[in-house]
Amino acid sequence: MQSELLDSSYGKGNVKFLKVKKNPHNSKEQDVLEANVQVLLKGNFDVSYTKADNAPIVPTDTVKNTILIEAKTTNVWPIERFAAHLAKHFTEKYAHVSGIEVSIVQSKWTKYEVDGKIHPHSFKHEGPETRRTFLTYCRSNKKLTITSSIKDLTVLKSTGSMFYGYNVCDYTTLKPTKDRILSTDVDASWTYDPKQVTSLDQVLTQADKGLFDSTYDSARKVTLDLFALENSASVQATMYNMSHKILELVPEVGTVSYALPNKHYILFNLEWKGIKQNDELFYPSPDPNGLIKSTVGRKTQSKL
Numbered sequence: 585m586q587s588e589l590l591d592s593s594y595g596k597g598n599v600k601f602l603k604v605k606k607n608p609h610n611s612k613e614q615d616v617l618e619a620n621v622q623v624l625l626k627g628n629f630d631v632s633y634t635k636a637d638n639a640p641i642v643p644t645d646t647v648k649n650t651i652l653i654e655a656k657t658t659n660v661w662p663i664e665r666f667a668a669h670l671a672k673h674f675t676e677k678y679a680h681v682s683g684i685e686v687s688i689v690q691s692k693w694t695k696y697e698v699d700g701k702i703h704p705h706s707f708k709h710e711g712p713e714t715r716r717t718f719l720t721y722c723r724s725n726k727k728l729t730i731t732s733s734i735k736d737l738t739v740l741k742s743t744g745s746m747f748y749g750y751n752v753c754d755y756t757t758l759k760p761t762k763d764r765i766l767s768t769d770v771d772a773s774w775t776y777d778p779k780q781v782t783s784l785d786q787v788l789t790q791a792d793k794g795l796f797d798s799t800y801d802s803a804r805k806v807t808l809d810l811f812a813l814e815n816s817a818s819v820q821a822t823m824y825n826m827s828h829k830i831l832e833l834v835p836e837v838g839t840v841s842y843a844l845p846n847k848h849y850i851l852f853n854l855e856w857k858g859i860k861q862n863d864e865l866f867y868p869s870p871d872p873n874g875l876i877k878s879t880v881g882r883k884t885q886s887k888l
């Protein structure tokens with residue numbers, strides 16, 4: 585039997601750091617960025633798998649050192665810039681590295697108010713919610729993809745959500761409702777249009793212009809605003825409306841995806857005690873959950 589290596593990549597995962605940024609005019613005015621970085625390299629490494637020849641391997645320990653040294657010596661805000669910087673570094677420094685995947689997960693630390701004023705260097709951790717980016721780059725065809733996301737933003741609305749008019753068959757037990765609880769852990773991601781963000785250098789320029797931060801802010805605001813304001817017909821309809829709005833607001837975004845668990849809250853039956861429920865006491869059901877996913881893009885106008 586003969587075999588061949590079809591695909592490979594390697595690198596370091598879970599490289600974690602917290603970077604402090606000090607205002608040069610006021611050293612007590614600071615910012616922090618806590619990140620978990622993964623870098624995987626692709627390229628001419630086949631002999632390390634097929635011939636036990638380690639010569640081409642840039643050790644994963646070196647990958648880790650690089651992430652930390654570059655985090656210290658360059659600007660890591662926003663994470664999209666740092667991802668592009670790492671992609672440039674690895675593909676320019678090592679001739680046999682032809683491609684890279686960079687993934688960065690940023691914890692959510694936000695400054696909080698003390699005596700009515702935002703404190704200059706004290707932060708509150710906002711729970712499991714993270715801001716993420718995933719960048720891939722291939723040197724030979726210059727193909728670049730950047731997908732950024734919000735993950736684990738948990739929301740709940742206690743009214744203003746409906747679900748009725750669905751397919752009914754002999755397996756259906758669900759009752760239609762015009763008033764239910766809606767809750768989910770938002771996983772929202774947006775991919776930048778490769779025709780608009782075309783190169784690693786352009787990522788650095790766009791980062792300086794604020795594109796990545798403003799897109800993140802828009803996506804988060806649209807998600808929270810529409811979740812609250814819309815009388816939801818379904819998770820499907822609400823996530824489509826959110827995606828549409830983000831595409832409308834940010835021309836540089838090509839597609840928007842959501843993956844939303846529908847976290848069920850089930851009304852307790854208290855009739856055994858003669859108590860009629862008024863949709864007030866629910867059981868937070870840990871499983872199973874609905875899971876609704878979609879990707880929305882721009883409709884290309886027909887050139888008739």
Ligand SMILES: O=c1[nH]c(=O)c2[nH]c(=O)[nH]c2[nH]1
Nearest residue numbers: 747758817818819820846874
């Ligand atoms: O918004 C919803 N979408 C569904 O597809 C679905 N299915 C279900 O049982 N409840 C819901 N709710």
